[in-house]
Amino acid sequence: MTKLVEIKNLNVSYDEERVLENVALTISRNDFLGVIGPNGGGKTTLIKALLGLVKPERGEIIFHIPATKIGYLPQINQIDKRFPIKVIDVVRSGKTEKHPFNLFRKNQEETTHAENLLQEMGVLHLRNKAIGELSGGQMQRVFLCRSLMNNPELLILDEPDTFVDNHFESELYEKLRELNKRMAIVLVSHDVGTISYYVKTIACVNTHLHYHPSNIISTTQLASYNCPLQIITHGPIPHTVLSLHENDEQHGHNH
Numbered sequence: 001m002t003k004l005v006e007i008k009n010l011n012v013s014y015d016e017e018r019v020l021e022n023v024a025l026t027i028s029r030n031d032f033l034g035v036i037g038p039n040g041g042g043k044t045t046l047i048k049a050l051l052g053l054v055k056p057e058r059g060e061i062i063f064h065i066p067a068t069k070i071g072y073l074p075q076i077n078q079i080d081k082r083f084p085i086k087v088i089d090v091v092r093s094g095k096t097e098k099h100p101f102n103l104f105r106k107n108q109e110e111t112t113h114a115e116n117l118l119q120e121m122g123v124l125h126l127r128n129k130a131i132g133e134l135s136g137g138q139m140q141r142v143f144l145c146r147s148l149m150n151n152p153e154l155l156i157l158d159e160p161d162t163f164v165d166n167h168f169e170s171e172l173y174e175k176l177r178e179l180n181k182r183m184a185i186v187l188v189s190h191d192v193g194t195i196s197y198y199v200k201t202i203a204c205v206n207t208h209l210h211y212h213p214s215n216i217i218s219t220t221q222l223a224s225y226n227c228p229l230q231i232i233t234h235g236p237i238p239h240t241v242l243s244l245h246e247n248d249e250q251h252g253h254n255h
């Protein structure tokens with residue numbers, strides 16, 4: 001399996017507070033890794049590490065691909081609706097190999113690539129709209145196109161389902177499954193139920209990282225990973241499983 005990024009013995013602290021400790025993780029070609037964990041557990045910090053944005057206090061991060069081959073869809077909660085930029089230009093701005101001031105110079109090849117991505121995501125008809133006119137789901141698709149402009153080998157998404165409706169959420173995950181045929185994906189989500197249906201492996205991050213080599217994970221395993229999450233799912237239809245009370249049997253399901 002071709003390795004894309006390796007994290008070894010990583011410690012990260014902010015102002016003396018240890019956020020990641022002794023973290024090891026290898027991302028390889030065709031991986032589809034779901035990153036879960038409690039609030040403040042260090043998921044975003046792990047993403048920053050994968051993007052080379054945090055300085056390790058200890059350990060190392062080895063990149064086997066250039067930075068331009070890592071696509072990133074940040075957590076987007078809000079955007080100033082008045083921001084004057086067209087959809088097509090948002091997508092084109094994801095092209096980072098060139099000098100940044102080339103951004104708005106017309107380049108037919110890049111425009112065609114951006115249009116192909118918009119087409120793939122089903123939003124080509126919005127190409128000349130102002131970004132602020134779009135719905136949450138449409139905007140998320142456009143930003144996803146932007147993160148694909150460099151044809152990444154690794155795509156990292158931080159809670160892409162935050163402000164989209166349920167319908168778009170499942171569409172998005174289906175798209176990710178298609179994209180996973182041509183790139184590795186790391187997906188951070190609070191929605192353990194849904195992601196466990198799509199990802200191949202799971203990392204539970206709560207200062208320490210526990211790698212789980214499958215997408216099926218039980219509440220008992222989560223507890224042993226010190227990942228106190230309330231919901232989890234597996235099987236063909238996503239559903240929730242409530243965490244157990246102390247004396248419960250193991251198979252308490254809530255469909």
Ligand SMILES: Nc1ncnc2c1ncn2[C@@H]1O[C@H](COP(=O)(O)OP(=O)(O)OP(=O)(O)O)[C@@H](O)[C@H]1O
Nearest residue numbers: 014015019037038039040041042043044045046205
């Ligand atoms: N730039 C920073 N400076 C200081 N502390 C930070 C900084 N970024 C994050 N932290 C702290 O580090 C801890 C981990 O934060 P991080 O955002 O990585 O967690 P998370 O798992 O992504 O959380 P959430 O699920 O709430 O998004 C938290 O306690 C947070 O307050």
